[in-house]
Each structure stands twice: as C-alpha cells, then as structure tokens.
Amino acid sequence: xxxWIWINGEVIPLSEATVSIEDRGFQFADGxxxxxxxxxxxxxxxxxxxxxxxxxxxxxxxxxxxxxxxxKSEIGKLLSRASLHDGMIxxxxxxxxxxxxxxxxxxxxxxLFYARELPPMPEIDRCEPVKLRTVVDxxxxxxxxxxxxxxxxxxxxxxxxxxxxxxxxxxxxxCVTECSASxxxxxxxxxxxTHPVGPKVLPGITRMLxxxxxxxVGLKPVERPLTESEAETADELFITSTTREIAWxxxxxxxxxxxGHYGEKSKKLHAILRDKIARETA
Amino acid sequence: xxxWIWINGEVIPLSEATVSIEDRGFQFADGxxxxxxxxxxxxxxxxxxxxxxxxxxxxxxxxxxxxxxxxKSEIGKLLSRASLHDGMIxxxxxxxxxxxxxxxxxxxxxxLFYARELPPMPEIDRCEPVKLRTVVDxxxxxxxxxxxxxxxxxxxxxxxxxxxxxxxxxxxxxCVTECSASxxxxxxxxxxxTHPVGPKVLPGITRMLxxxxxxxVGLKPVERPLTESEAETADELFITSTTREIAWxxxxxxxxxxxGHYGEKSKKLHAILRDKIARETA
Numbered sequence: 001x002x003x004w005i006w007i008n009g010e011v012i013p014l015s016e017a018t019v020s021i022e023d024r025g026f027q028f029a030d031g032x033x034x035x036x037x038x039x040x041x042x043x044x045x046x047x048x049x050x051x052x053x054x055x056x057x058x059x060x061x062x063x064x065x066x067x068x069x070x071x072k073s074e075i076g077k078l079l080s081r082a083s084l085h086d087g088m089i090x091x092x093x094x095x096x097x098x099x100x101x102x103x104x105x106x107x108x109x110x111x112l113f114y115a116r117e118l119p120p121m122p123e124i125d126r127c128e129p130v131k132l133r134t135v136v137d138x139x140x141x142x143x144x145x146x147x148x149x150x151x152x153x154x155x156x157x158x159x160x161x162x163x164x165x166x167x168x169x170x171x172x173x174x175c176v177t178e179c180s181a182s183x184x185x186x187x188x189x190x191x192x193x194t195h196p197v198g199p200k201v202l203p204g205i206t207r208m209l210x211x212x213x214x215x216x217v218g219l220k221p222v223e224r225p226l227t228e229s230e231a232e233t234a235d236e237l238f239i240t241s242t243t244r245e246i247a248w249x250x251x252x253x254x255x256x257x258x259x260g261h262y263g264e265k266s267k268k269l270h271a272i273l274r275d276k277i278a279r280e281t282a
Numbered sequence: 283x284x285x286w287i288w289i290n291g292e293v294i295p296l297s298e299a300t301v302s303i304e305d306r307g308f309q310f311a312d313g314x315x316x317x318x319x320x321x322x323x324x325x326x327x328x329x330x331x332x333x334x335x336x337x338x339x340x341x342x343x344x345x346x347x348x349x350x351x352x353x354k355s356e357i358g359k360l361l362s363r364a365s366l367h368d369g370m371i372x373x374x375x376x377x378x379x380x381x382x383x384x385x386x387x388x389x390x391x392x393x394l395f396y397a398r399e400l401p402p403m404p405e406i407d408r409c410e411p412v413k414l415r416t417v418v419d420x421x422x423x424x425x426x427x428x429x430x431x432x433x434x435x436x437x438x439x440x441x442x443x444x445x446x447x448x449x450x451x452x453x454x455x456x457c458v459t460e461c462s463a464s465x466x467x468x469x470x471x472x473x474x475x476t477h478p479v480g481p482k483v484l485p486g487i488t489r490m491l492x493x494x495x496x497x498x499v500g501l502k503p504v505e506r507p508l509t510e511s512e513a514e515t516a517d518e519l520f521i522t523s524t525t526r527e528i529a530w531x532x533x534x535x536x537x538x539x540x541x542g543h544y545g546e547k548s549k550k551l552h553a554i555l556r557d558k559i560a561r562e563t564a
Contacts, residue, residue, distance in 0.1 A: 005303070018300035019308060021287065021394060026301060027374070028432040029311035060437060090382060092309070099398075100372060102432070102439040102463055112303060116381075138423035138481075140434050149431040150310040150384070152422050155342060157384040181384055199420075 005114035006078045014114050023110055025094030028102070029149035031110075032056035037242050038087040038115065041079065042281040046072060048205045049242075052146060053093065055203075059145040062095050065109050075113060082115040088243060089115050092148065121245060124270050127262065129250035130239060132179065133165035134228065137172045141199040153180040164254065167239065172200060175225040182241035183207040186226055186234035187265050192219040193226055193234075206240040209276070210269055217268040236263030246270045287396035288360045296396050305392055306377040310384070311431035313376030313392075314338035319524050320369040320397065323361065324563040328354060330487050331524075334428060335375065337485075341427040344377050347391050357395060364397040370525060371397050374430065403527060406552050409544060411532035412521060414461065415447035416510065419454045423481040435462040446536065449521065454482060457507040464523035465489040468508055468516035469547050474501040475508055475516075488522040491558065492551055499550040518545030527559075528552045 003014035024030035034049045043049075050068040057064050064071070075089060091113035098105030122128075139152040156168035157180040168180040177195050178184055183204040185194045192214040197203040214221040231237060237249040237257050246269065248262045285296035306312035316331045325331075332350040339346050346353070357371060373395035380387030404410075421434040438450035439462040450462040459477050460466055465486040467476045474496040479485040496503040513519060519531040519539050528551065530544045 007303070014303075017303045019303055021289070021296075021299045021301055021374075021396075023308065024436075026305065026308045027315075027430060028436050029430060030433055030436055033309075060433065061440070092303075102436050103443060104436075104440050114303075140422050141420035142434075147433050148309060148311060149433040151312055151342065151429050151431040152424075154306075154310050154312055154384050154386075158343070158386050161385060 001117070003114060003116055004078060004082050005112055006074055007112040008110060011078060011081065017112070017114070019110060020097045022100060023094055023097050025092065025110060025148060027100050029147065029151075030060070031092060031094030031148045032060065032062070032146050033090065033092040033148050034146065035242050036089040036091070038079070038084055038089065039277055039281040041083065041085055043075065043079070043089060044277055044281055045205050045209070046075070048208070052203060052205065053091065056146045057093055059142065060147065061104065062093060062109055064093060065111050078113065078115060084115055084117050086120040087115055087117045089113050094148070118243065124267055124274065125262070127247060127270070129262070130167050130247045131165040131251035132167055132169045132239075132249055132253070133160035133163050134171045134176070134253055135159055135168040137170035137177060137200060139170070139200070143178070143200050143202055144197055146202060156180045165251065170200065171228055174227050176228050176231050177201050179239050182239040182244065182247075184226070184231065185210065185238050185240060186231050187219065187236040187263065188230065188234050190218065190220055191222045192269075193222045193224060195225055196223040204240060206242060206245060206273070209273060210240060210246075213269055213272045213276075216272055217265055219265065232257060234258065236266045238263075238266050245273060283399070285396060285398055286360060286364050287394055288356055289394040290392060293360060293363065299394070299396070301392060302379045304382060305379050307374065307392060307430060309382050311429065311433075312342070313374055313430045314342065314344070314428050315372070315374040315430050316428065317524050318371040318373070320361070320366055320371065321559055321563040323365065323367055325357065325361070325371060326559055326563055327487050327491070328357070330490070334485060334487065335373065338428045339375055341424065342429065343386065344375060344391055346375060347393050360395065360397055366397055366399050368402040369397055369399045371395050376430070400525065406549055406556065407544070409529060409552070411544070412449050412529045413447040413533035414449055414451045414521075414531055414535070415442035415445050416453045416458070416535055417441055417450040419452035419459060419482060421452070421482070425460070425482050425484055426479055428484060438462045447533065452482065453510055456509050458510050458513050459483050461521050464521040464526065464529075466508070466513065467492065467520050467522060468513050469501065469518040469545065470512065470516050472500065472502055473504045474551075475504045475506060477507055478505040486522060486524075488524055488527060488555070491555060492522060492528075495551055495554045495558075498554055499547055501547065514539060516540065518548045520545075520548050527555060
C-alpha cells in the first residue's frame with residue numbers, strides 16, 4: 001500500500017519524498033516535529049499536538065507556514081487519501097533550505113507530514129512491559145522543545161538496547177527525568193508522580209492526559225523530581241508516549257521492579273485513557 | 283558556475299542533490315560533518331579533518347562507507363572538476379535511510395561532500411575582528427563529536443547577532459569553553475591558553491595547529507579552563523576556525539577588549555599559520 005506524504009503543499013508517495021541536502025533540518029537539526037497516533041482512522045489529541053508544535057517552533061524562532069487550523073484541514077485531506085485504521089502521523093517543520101550558514105536565513109520553512117500504518121494497540125492486559133536502563137543525561141537543556149536534534153536520544157536508546165533493556169531512562173545527579181522517547185511515571189501510595197516539564201522534560205501529551213485522569217482513580221497528580229531509588233521501589237512504574245500509550249516497567253537496570261505485573265492502578269489509568277480515545281475517535 | 287556534489291558515489295550538481303526525508307540526518311540529527319578549507323585549489327589539513335571525521339563517526343557508532351584513503355581520492359577527483367582557487371569542502375556522513383525508529387537500523391550510511399567557492403582570505407592586517415557575546419552553554423555533553431545536532435549552536439549564534447555581536451561564546455559556571463562555530467584563545471603573559479577538548483569543546487584543527495605553533499612565538503601552550511574575567515582582561519584574545527583561520531576579538535558583551543587592535547603575538551601566530559598553509563597547499 002502506498003504511503004503518502006504532504007510536503008510543502010504537494011501530496012506524493014513517501015518513497016519519492018526528498019529534501020535538498022541544504023535543508024537546515026539535514027545540516028543543522030534546525031527543526032521540530034510531532035508524532036500523532038491514529039485510531040479508527042482519526043488523529044487523537046491533534047489540537048494538543050499542533051499547539052505543542054507551535055510552542056516548539058516559537059522556542060526556536062521558526063514561524064510555521066500555516067495556521068494550526070489550516071494544517072488540521074490539510075492533515076484531514078491526507079488522512080482521507082491514506083485511509084488507515086491504526087497508524088500515526090509524523091510531522092516535521094524545519095527552517096527551510098539555504099546555503100549553509102549558522103545565521104538564520106530569510107527562507108521559507110519546510111513542512112511535511114506523512115501517515116503510516118501501525119499495528120492496533122493490544123488489549124490492556126496484553127500490553128508488553130518495558131525494561132529500563134539508566135543513562136546519565138547528556139542532552140541539551142531545552143528538552144521542552146520537541147526538536148529533531150535527537151542524536152543524544154538515539155544514542156541513549158541504543159545503549160539501553162545493547163545492555164539488555166528496551167528504553168533508556170535519563171538520570172541527572174540522583175534524579176530521573178524522562179526516557180529517550182517517553183515520559184516516566186511512578187505511583188507511590190496515593191500519588192501519581194512525574195518530573196515537571198522543563199529543561200530536561202518534554203511536555204508529553206499522554207503525560208498531560210494522565211495527570212488529568214489521576215483523580216478519577218483516586219490518585220493525586222504530583223509533578224516533582226523523582227529520585228532513582230524512589231523510582232526503583234515505587235508501587236507501580238510506567239512510561240507513556242503517543243505511540244505506546246502506557247507501558248508498565250518490568251525491570252530497572254536488570255532488576256525486577258514492583259509489582260512484577262501490570263499494576264492495578266496503572267491499568268485503571270490505562271482503561272480511562274482508552275475510554276477517552278474511543279470517545280474522541282469514534 | 284555549477285557547484286558539484288559527490289553523494290553516495292555519484293557526482294551531480296549541488297542544486298539537484300537531495301536526500302530521502304527518512305534519512306536519519308534529517309529526522310534524528312544522526313550524523314557528523316567536516317568543513318575543510320581550500321587554498322590554491324587544495325584542501326588544507328585534509329588528513330587531520332578525515333581523522334577527526336573517523337573519531338566523530340566512531341563516537342556515534344557509524345562506520346564510514348570507505349576508508350580515509352579512498353575518501354581522499356574521491357575528494358581529489360571532485361576538486362579537479364570544481365577547479366576552485368579559494369573555497370571549502372563541506373562533508374557530511376549520516377547513518378542512512380530507514381523507516382523512522384530510534385533504534386539503529388541495518389542500513390548503508392549516507393556520505394556526501396561538495397566544494398564551494400569562498401572569497402580569498404584577506405591579508406593578516408586586514409582581517410576583521412569579531413564581537414563576542416556570552417551565552418550560557420545549554421548544549422549536550424559530547425561536543426568533542428562534530429555532530430550535525432547543531433540546533434543549540436545555531437540558536438546561540440543568532441542570539442549573539444540579535445544582541446549586536448558576531449559570535450556566541452559559551453559559558454559554563456564561571457568558565458568560557460568555546461564559541462558556537464570556533465574555539466577561543468587568550469594570550470596572558472607568556473601563555474597561549476585555551477580550554478581542553480572534551481564534553482564542551484571540539485578538537486578544532488586550527489586550535490591544534492596553534493598549540494603547536496605557540497612555542498615559535500615564545501608562548502607556552504596551555505590547555506586549561508579559562509574564567510570569563512580572565513578572557514575579558516587577557517592581553518590578546520582571538521577565535522579560530524577552519525574558514526576564519528584567526529579572528530581577533532574586539533568586543534566582549536559590548537565592551538572593548540585588549541589591546542583594541544589585532545595583537546602583535548596573535549598576528550605572529552597568524553603569520554606562521556599562513557606560512558604553513560602556503561607551504562602545504564603550494
């Protein structure tokens with residue numbers, strides 16, 4: 001099945017889509033991106049993703065070439081053509097093409113997005129756990145910008161995999177911040193705890209949704225730094241991301257963590273998230 | 283005049299050169315690069331640049347698709363075709379094209395380089411100074427890798443320009459490390475001082491040459507962290523880079539710095555560097 005991409009206003013097969021080697025996304029990582037999950041052929045929390053795109057773009061002084069409303073309409077048209085049930089949209093915005101120079105050029109940004117099929121999410125009880133490996137955080141200090149300068153994340157993720165884990169969790173001094181491509185949550189007693197958004201933590205959309213949902217399962221949402229030993233000994237521990245929703249953590253640096261299965265409260269949060277997804281993408 | 287690029291073994295006009303939007307250089311900043319200066323149509327310190335390319339590539343676990351010797355020969359062929367007198371080669375190596383996923387794919391790296399004309403360097407007495415602006419260092423901690431994840435450098439440089447300077451100099455606590463696209467040197471008494479290479483400092487080729495040359499002008503090369511006040515009050519202060527050679531610093535955060543003109547010792551270093559360039563590119 002052909003995958004389609006919208007690139008600077010044109011819709012073409014993804015396999016044919018290219019950018020100039022002088023696109024600043026290629027030479028300077030001078031751009032931002034979003035990944036949006038599709039359920040039932042519809043994008044979930046698209047408005048929130050497009051709002052974050054605008055914040056990221058503003059954070060690096062790129063002016064998007066169209067409004068969120070226009071972009072939403074163009075994404076809708078691409079989705080009609082793609083006609084996927086389960087999948088994702090990958091969207092990228094760069095500062096555009098110009099002869100290589102650090103100085104911001106006067107040029108038109110490059111904007112593209114494509115839809116790709118993904119397997120449907122498994123039932124909650126069948127969701128696979130993840131094994132985490134700690135990696136000292138060597139990333140830059142504006143991780144709240146969802147930039148394409150992902151090399152440190154890529155290196156951390158692969159270091160984790162080489163060491164028998166699935167995902168890297170960043171540590172800074174004694175604290176754990178987030179993972180290479182997901183946020184981290186701990187349930188300790190009656191609290192649902194995650195690190196505040198900022199220099200080292202991206203404002204994950206699923207992260208935000210779970211903080212909203214917490215109260216519904218009797219948990220108090222708390223945004224504070226979490227120490228490594230708190231995370232390791234939490235009652236329940238999970239990661240969140242757009243494409244994974246929630247994945248419970250089974251191992252921390254090779255050691256099993258509590259409770260050894262998908263925790264009851266985590267599962268309840270997941271069930272409420274699923275209800276919301278079903279409602280909003282019906 | 284057509285600019286030529288060698289891209290994955292093919293030589294084509296630069297204006298036609300593209301990469302897949304799923305090249306990891308475009309989606310993950312998953313690559314490294316080099317810039318080599320051409321004098322008299324010949325690349326200066328090409329071996330040193332290619333050695334650094336290999337170190338950078340190893341640092342992020344990319345295996346270059348050819349040896350430095352083969353690469354040197356291909357660069358030579360492109361230069362014959364380009365027939366430039368003054369110019370540069372821009373070279374980039376990425377992990378290649380694969381469906382987007384943080385995990386290292388099994389794929390062939392993307393390798394490209396192109397030659398571009400530059401104006402000849404002015405006589406030493408006519409070299410323009412630079413105004414520096416301090417910027418808190420928010421970059422990652424592997425700056426010794428010459429990676430294309432340059433977004434923080436781009437933002438710092440443009441912040442400097444917006445604030446009336448030409449180049450950003452990074453500060454970390456009380457120390458100054460390097461600039462957004464150059465290394466920083468201070469002459470204090472009989473010492474030529476620059477920050478050691480490491481997490482926050484790239485092993486600049488011109489930097490290395492100057493440390494070698496220092497003794498010839500009676501200066502002791504010293505690699506140690508330099509405080510901001512030492513830099514501001516140094517006898518002479520300059521930056522180095524492949525394309526600028528040496529540029530003396532006239533202002534630091536808007537204030538004039540010593541000696542207010544191109545310093546005598548700095549100029550002597552520059553003259554010896556020019557002799558070396560002339561000899562090696564004759």
